[in-house]
Amino acid sequence: MKTTLRIKLLYLTLFLLLLNACATTPSAKTSNRELLWPPLPLETRIQWVMELNDYQDVGIGKGFWQRVGEFVFGEEESRIRKPYGVYHDDHDRLFVVDVGASLIHVMDREKNEYYTIGDHKKNTLRTPIAVTEDEKENLYLTDAGTGVIYRYDLVKRELKQFGSFKLERPTGIAYNRVNKLLYVADTAVHQVVVFSLDGMERMRIGSRGEKPGQFNYPTDLFVNARGELLVTDALNARIQIFSSAGVLLRTVGTVGDAPGFFDKPKGVAVDSEGHIYVCESLFDTVQIFDEKGRFLLNFGTTGSEEGELRMPSGIFIDSNDYIYVADTYNKRVQVFKYLNHKSTKGIKAE
Amino acid sequence: MFIQAIALFALLLPVTGESRPAPRGSSIADTPHNFSVSGIGYPDKRLPIYQSKKEERVCVFCHSPHHAFSDGPLWSREIDTNALYTPYFSTTLNPKHLRPDQPLGASRLCLSCHDGTIAIGKLTRSFSLDEAMPAAATYTAPSININLGRNLADDHPISFPYFYEPGGELEDPELLPAKGIRLSPGNFLECTGCHNPHDNSNDNFLVINNIPEENPGTPLCIACHRKAGWDDKDSVHSTGGGDAFNGPLVKAQGCANCHLPHSAPGVVHLLKSAVPSATCANPVESGGSCHNGLKNDGDILSLTKKSYRHSVLGGANDDHVETEVLPARVKHVECVDCHNPHQSGAEGVPLGAGNPAVMPASQAPAVNGALRGVRGVDQSGTAELTPATAEYQICFKCHASTNAVFKAFIVHPLRQSEQFDQSLRFSSDNASYHPVVGVRKKNGNSLLLKYTNSMKQIYCCDCHSPMGSDEAHLLRGRNWETYPSIEVDYPLCFRCHDSEYLTNPTLGSHAPSAAFHKSHLFNHTGANPPTGGNAPCSSCHDPHGVANNLFLVNFDLRYAGSTPLYNGATCTVACHGANPKNINSYP
Numbered sequence: 001m002k003t004t005l006r007i008k009l010l011y012l013t014l015f016l017l018l019l020n021a022c023a024t025t026p027s028a029k030t031s032n033r034e035l036l037w038p039p040l041p042l043e044t045r046i047q048w049v050m051e052l053n054d055y056q057d058v059g060i061g062k063g064f065w066q067r068v069g070e071f072v073f074g075e076e077e078s079r080i081r082k083p084y085g086v087y088h089d090d091h092d093r094l095f096v097v098d099v100g101a102s103l104i105h106v107m108d109r110e111k112n113e114y115y116t117i118g119d120h121k122k123n124t125l126r127t128p129i130a131v132t133e134d135e136k137e138n139l140y141l142t143d144a145g146t147g148v149i150y151r152y153d154l155v156k157r158e159l160k161q162f163g164s165f166k167l168e169r170p171t172g173i174a175y176n177r178v179n180k181l182l183y184v185a186d187t188a189v190h191q192v193v194v195f196s197l198d199g200m201e202r203m204r205i206g207s208r209g210e211k212p213g214q215f216n217y218p219t220d221l222f223v224n225a226r227g228e229l230l231v232t233d234a235l236n237a238r239i240q241i242f243s244s245a246g247v248l249l250r251t252v253g254t255v256g257d258a259p260g261f262f263d264k265p266k267g268v269a270v271d272s273e274g275h276i277y278v279c280e281s282l283f284d285t286v287q288i289f290d291e292k293g294r295f296l297l298n299f300g301t302t303g304s305e306e307g308e309l310r311m312p313s314g315i316f317i318d319s320n321d322y323i324y325v326a327d328t329y330n331k332r333v334q335v336f337k338y339l340n341h342k343s344t345k346g347i348k349a350e
Numbered sequence: 351m352f353i354q355a356i357a358l359f360a361l362l363l364p365v366t367g368e369s370r371p372a373p374r375g376s377s378i379a380d381t382p383h384n385f386s387v388s389g390i391g392y393p394d395k396r397l398p399i400y401q402s403k404k405e406e407r408v409c410v411f412c413h414s415p416h417h418a419f420s421d422g423p424l425w426s427r428e429i430d431t432n433a434l435y436t437p438y439f440s441t442t443l444n445p446k447h448l449r450p451d452q453p454l455g456a457s458r459l460c461l462s463c464h465d466g467t468i469a470i471g472k473l474t475r476s477f478s479l480d481e482a483m484p485a486a487a488t489y490t491a492p493s494i495n496i497n498l499g500r501n502l503a504d505d506h507p508i509s510f511p512y513f514y515e516p517g518g519e520l521e522d523p524e525l526l527p528a529k530g531i532r533l534s535p536g537n538f539l540e541c542t543g544c545h546n547p548h549d550n551s552n553d554n555f556l557v558i559n560n561i562p563e564e565n566p567g568t569p570l571c572i573a574c575h576r577k578a579g580w581d582d583k584d585s586v587h588s589t590g591g592g593d594a595f596n597g598p599l600v601k602a603q604g605c606a607n608c609h610l611p612h613s614a615p616g617v618v619h620l621l622k623s624a625v626p627s628a629t630c631a632n633p634v635e636s637g638g639s640c641h642n643g644l645k646n647d648g649d650i651l652s653l654t655k656k657s658y659r660h661s662v663l664g665g666a667n668d669d670h671v672e673t674e675v676l677p678a679r680v681k682h683v684e685c686v687d688c689h690n691p692h693q694s695g696a697e698g699v700p701l702g703a704g705n706p707a708v709m710p711a712s713q714a715p716a717v718n719g720a721l722r723g724v725r726g727v728d729q730s731g732t733a734e735l736t737p738a739t740a741e742y743q744i745c746f747k748c749h750a751s752t753n754a755v756f757k758a759f760i761v762h763p764l765r766q767s768e769q770f771d772q773s774l775r776f777s778s779d780n781a782s783y784h785p786v787v788g789v790r791k792k793n794g795n796s797l798l799l800k801y802t803n804s805m806k807q808i809y810c811c812d813c814h815s816p817m818g819s820d821e822a823h824l825l826r827g828r829n830w831e832t833y834p835s836i837e838v839d840y841p842l843c844f845r846c847h848d849s850e851y852l853t854n855p856t857l858g859s860h861a862p863s864a865a866f867h868k869s870h871l872f873n874h875t876g877a878n879p880p881t882g883g884n885a886p887c888s889s890c891h892d893p894h895g896v897a898n899n900l901f902l903v904n905f906d907l908r909y910a911g912s913t914p915l916y917n918g919a920t921c922t923v924a925c926h927g928a929n930p931k932n933i934n935s936y937p
Binding site for chain 1: 386416458467470
């Protein structure tokens with residue numbers, strides 16, 4: 001369409017858009033299948049909530065002027081391309097690290113706003129992998145391709161390098177509220193590096209090897225409510241759990257092709273009752289273990305429908321036990337909920 | 351200081367990709383895929399290298415061992431929800447899903463590590479002999495879909511069926527195993543088609559050595575991709591051409607001259623540059639040296655920057671689609687609209703030259719080596735030709751038919767009979783035309799002596815310089831076209847036409863119109879602009895073709911008034927108060 005024609009049509013549709021501007025925000029994609037795990041008649045533990053391909057799926061509407069702008073100038077590309085890390089904070093903000101698009105999607109439901117961190121045309125970020133947040137509304141994200149950790153001030157909306165160091169290949173990152181330290185997995189040197197928030201390196205955990213406490217390409221991290229650190233020890237096919245000081249507490253899992261075993265584990269997270277969730281990317285499923293490492297359940301099968309996964313990677317569980325899974329090769333994030341013992345009713349998708 | 355040196359070294363690694371030599375063993379234990387603590391991998395800088403006795407651990411990172419189903423999940427003991435686990439013998443095979451954008455089978459195993467965490471995810475170029483094209487990939491919108499599909503965006507597509515048809519441009523899959531290329535069951539192409547993760551003797555775990563210095567001509571690519579014309583002896587990108595300096599390098603790089611299988615900045619067709627035509631004419635700041643004057647292959651880059659040009663480097667719309675319907679509907683121009691990089695050669699270059707560097711010479715209207723293998727549109731302006739056999743057919747792709755008016759052009763002569771469809775202007779049914787499409791009708795007396803008997807047809811490029819020119823309308827010679835003019839020479843026209851014959855009435859043999867031409871062209875009003883001046887050729891003549899008038903007479907209405915008349919012998923124009931003037935018709 002030629003631009004002049006567009007401008008003419010703009011006047012015509014302005015009227016229609018005016019009417020449409022007050023329409024209700026689009027509802028999230030829901031399912032009419034019962035997506036419960038374990039399947040009925042067993043007691044439901046995990047329920048599917050929604051999938052999101054784009055920020056509009058969480059109910060963030062496009063403003064009137066944004067729609068006008070898009071009509072005239074063309075739509076901005078906001079679709080998730082290849083997600084890895086996910087994080088949801090207490091201000092109802094969902095962060096999705098999109099490795100494929102080299103940016104972070106920020107979906108702020110409190111303020112009904114969507115924006116991105118990193119400009120893929122300018123290549124600000126090369127290979128962003130994971131993201132975490134401290135108490136002062138600073139985001140910390142890792143860029144595996146450049147070895148840099150960035151701090152993003154969510155209030156000022158500024159991206160800066162964190163510290164003045166470069167790591168080999170930082171991937172997983174997690175902030176520990178108990179001791180106020182930032183843990184970063186440096187995959188290529190097989191260590192977890194610990195920083196204080198002033199950018200100084202404080203400690204390194206681990207070395208290369210297969211013994212307990214050693215790593216072989218560690219990737220994702222998660223810090224639970226007690227301040228314990230969970231590390232995905234990817235090529236040793238196990239999750240290792242350390243105290244916040246770096247003392248090994250226990251390991252979970254070994255290699256194998258049966259349920260409860262790992263082949264290529266990626267994201268790790270813990271719910272409000274201490275259950276450990278691990279994304280098993282080659283089996284297209286999320287496996288759940290208890291604190292002692294006993295296998296409890298897995299949910300998700302291979303596919304692209306709701307409740308199906310393709311090589312899931314990142315996972316995060318917020319304080320309300322919503323489980324966010326980066327469904328990487330389905331280009332989306334799926335949300336599930338752990339129904340803890342205190343709540344027996346399921347929830348409806350919003 | 352030492353730490354900083356190491357840190358600096360570490361900085362370079364992600365940018366330059368393989369800056370450390372990869373161990374090239376043929377057993378997996380001697381390759382970077384040995385992740386066990388006995389693996390040599392890349393020499394670590396900080397940690398010592400171990401030796402482990404447990405050799406069987408080498409395989410477990412990709413081949414997980416079979417485990418009998420033990421307790422089962424505690425939360426669902428009675429019902430087995432774990433049917434997703436595939437049997438041991440095919441732990442990575444998933445034949446049910448055919449959508450090409452989902453990684454399948456063995457490719458999933460590769461991608462489970464090569465995602466930026468355990469291993470490099472943006473599979474950076476491991477060899478790029480044409481130094482440093484932009485280091486990081488730039489992406490185009492995923493909504494654009496082309497014929498081969500867009501798997502993993504900027505990487506060679508995987509997880510799709512290898513589609514073979516006889517006479518097409520892919521090799522018969524029956525012949526591939528003998529070359530070393532294995533397709534997955536169902537003739538699916540996966541990462542394992544080109545890579546063997548156990549054997550690194552060819553570097554990058556390739557099944558065929560594709561390193562230009564060691565095995566020139568990129569044999570891995572051409573094992574499957576049999577581009578038409580690539581084996582032709584005059585296909586310069588394949589053979590390197592006759593240039594002793596540049597040629598061997600171009601020949602060795604083969605497909606890698608323009609293409610990158612992974613993380614290609616030019617996502618469509620996996621080109622080395624995000625702006626497709628910049629792959630051909632490299633901007634100097636990119637570090638490339640193709641067709642930009644640095645090597646002996648023609649400085650096309652300077653041409654594309656001239657005042658009048660086909661804006662291949664991003665001025666116009668770049669959505670060229672290989673299989674577009676012709677004549678073209680969407681305005682765009684790129685190098686590949688006129689040139690086929692797989693077939694183009696040096697024969698007959700430049701167009702029309704009698705003694706080119708590489709014989710045979712090109713004879714109008716036939717294409718030469720540089721225009722070989724390009725699609726075109728025939729003289730009717732409607733029918734597609736694959737390939738075009740005449741040069742004008744390539745121009746007619748865009749300049750013929752109803753789409754030919756792409757933009758309101760700059761100031762140009764306002765013709766009495768205005769026509770933008772070049773196929774109609776050059777039609778052999780017209781009363782007069784420059785013989786681009788049709789053969790010359792008359793006896794050529796107005797031509798220079800050397801052309802009178804030989805020049806029966808001409809090329810578009812005899813007057814135009816389509817890549818770029820300092821002259822409006824992409825003309826290759828100076829050509830004034832407004833009145834008044836101070837020009838006394840029209841090098842464009844008089845490149846072929848004899849100015850003496852046409853404008854010198856004292857010559858023994860001269861045109862019947864010589865006196866009138868002389869008075870119009872050389873001493874018209876006796877004054878100089880702006881008060882007066884000469885009338886340029888274009889004030890009366892229309893160089894392409896005129897349906898109704900002889901001698902290409904098609905008055906410029908800006909000067910000749912709104913209703914000029916010409917009947918082959920007399921003109922009635924508004925320029926002159928006293929009209930008409932008689933001229934005798936001349937051959």
